[in-house]
Amino acid sequence: MPNPKLIRPLVRELHPYVYGEQPKIKGLIKLNTNESPYPPAPKVLAAVRAAVDGRLRLYPNPTAQVLREKLAKLHRCHADNIIVGNGSDELLALATRCFVEPANVLPASLRKIKLHSELPARCRQHVVQYFHPSYSLYPVLADIHGAARNTVPLKSDFSLPSMAELKRGRIWNFRAALTFVTTPNAPSGRGYSTRELDALCKAQRGVVVLDEAYVDFAGENALKLALKYPHVLVARTFSKAYSLCFQRVGYFVGHRDLIAALHKIRDSYNVNGLGQIAAEATLDDLPYYRANFKKINATREWLSRELTKLGFRVLPSRTNFILVRPPRFSAQAWLQSLRVQKVLVRWFDRPEVKDYLRITIGTAAEAEALVNAVRKILVWR
Numbered sequence: 001m002p003n004p005k006l007i008r009p010l011v012r013e014l015h016p017y018v019y020g021e022q023p024k025i026k027g028l029i030k031l032n033t034n035e036s037p038y039p040p041a042p043k044v045l046a047a048v049r050a051a052v053d054g055r056l057r058l059y060p061n062p063t064a065q066v067l068r069e070k071l072a073k074l075h076r077c078h079a080d081n082i083i084v085g086n087g088s089d090e091l092l093a094l095a096t097r098c099f100v101e102p103a104n105v106l107p108a109s110l111r112k113i114k115l116h117s118e119l120p121a122r123c124r125q126h127v128v129q130y131f132h133p134s135y136s137l138y139p140v141l142a143d144i145h146g147a148a149r150n151t152v153p154l155k156s157d158f159s160l161p162s163m164a165e166l167k168r169g170r171i172w173n174f175r176a177a178l179t180f181v182t183t184p185n186a187p188s189g190r191g192y193s194t195r196e197l198d199a200l201c202k203a204q205r206g207v208v209v210l211d212e213a214y215v216d217f218a219g220e221n222a223l224k225l226a227l228k229y230p231h232v233l234v235a236r237t238f239s240k241a242y243s244l245c246f247q248r249v250g251y252f253v254g255h256r257d258l259i260a261a262l263h264k265i266r267d268s269y270n271v272n273g274l275g276q277i278a279a280e281a282t283l284d285d286l287p288y289y290r291a292n293f294k295k296i297n298a299t300r301e302w303l304s305r306e307l308t309k310l311g312f313r314v315l316p317s318r319t320n321f322i323l324v325r326p327p328r329f330s331a332q333a334w335l336q337s338l339r340v341q342k343v344l345v346r347w348f349d350r351p352e353v354k355d356y357l358r359i360t361i362g363t364a365a366e367a368e369a370l371v372n373a374v375r376k377i378l379v380w381r
């Protein structure tokens, strides 16, 4: 057995990110990790297949040049405003390393501070800030980096506190080195208006990452803020809406100077070649995906109505999942009962959301199967 001291104390004590389960059980309806129920477009599959030959021995383009040019055209900006990552998760980690100073140089008393308005100005470069609940990877990234974290609660309906509330609360740090905002929010599904995000960005002194992983299912997006403010980055991914989780491709849009800084610290060949080809082909077939968003949104509204009729409290969603509060039994008991019925959903063991289940929107047939399973459980138990 190796000496535990071979491993840095920070890593020994780290609570890692908890993944959604990826079971391979036959007939299981998988509604737990927000994947699209629809396959990539036929042209995307064909493009990937056509690329599987002797070229696999070559390194891919180091900057995903063609993909960045296509994305620049789509977003009406320059390829220098874009960096592509091995999933947007990689870029969120890079942002933490690029914009935040590790805090282990600070005395312990300053690392545990509660009211961030009392944090001395010289400490702000150590702070990663995010709302809670939101994407549970952010605190893990801060911990890995040894940064200070500032976790600020959303309102009880998962809406954003107003500027006045943030100022009054004195917990929010307007000078945090890095602020992550999941918009629309996960796990609640709640959408935020570009107007309120603009006000938030305008008030921040540090870098703000607007994580728009689910934005294609919402009515609006805040991409223009990344081109308006030099300290704002918008994160997008091909994973969820574009059926490419397996390929790991995400990107940031923002000011060329921030993007150039991120390029300096990424791995030389961070985006695999087949992923680049799949993402490029995806951008050539956007109508296929837009039709999928419509189907998913329609299924979301149908499922929300049906579950409401069965006594569930369904929060309004602008994403491809819904957060629901089930009736009669605990959410955890529902998780188990649904699993017995071969439907896998997600439950989070955290106080703010432990009474809820997060359900990914699948196909119409999967939604019907879920409703039938719920009916059975309500009759039997």
Ligand SMILES: *Cc1c(COP(=O)(O)O)cnc(C)c1O
Pocket: 086, 087, 088, 089, 090, 135, 182, 186, 211, 213, 236, 237, 238, 239, 240, 245, 248, 249, 250
């Ligand atoms: C899924 C997800 C991501 C990560 O996406 P990848 O591109 O697959 O790494 C980022 N942010 C949020 C909020 C997500 O839900």
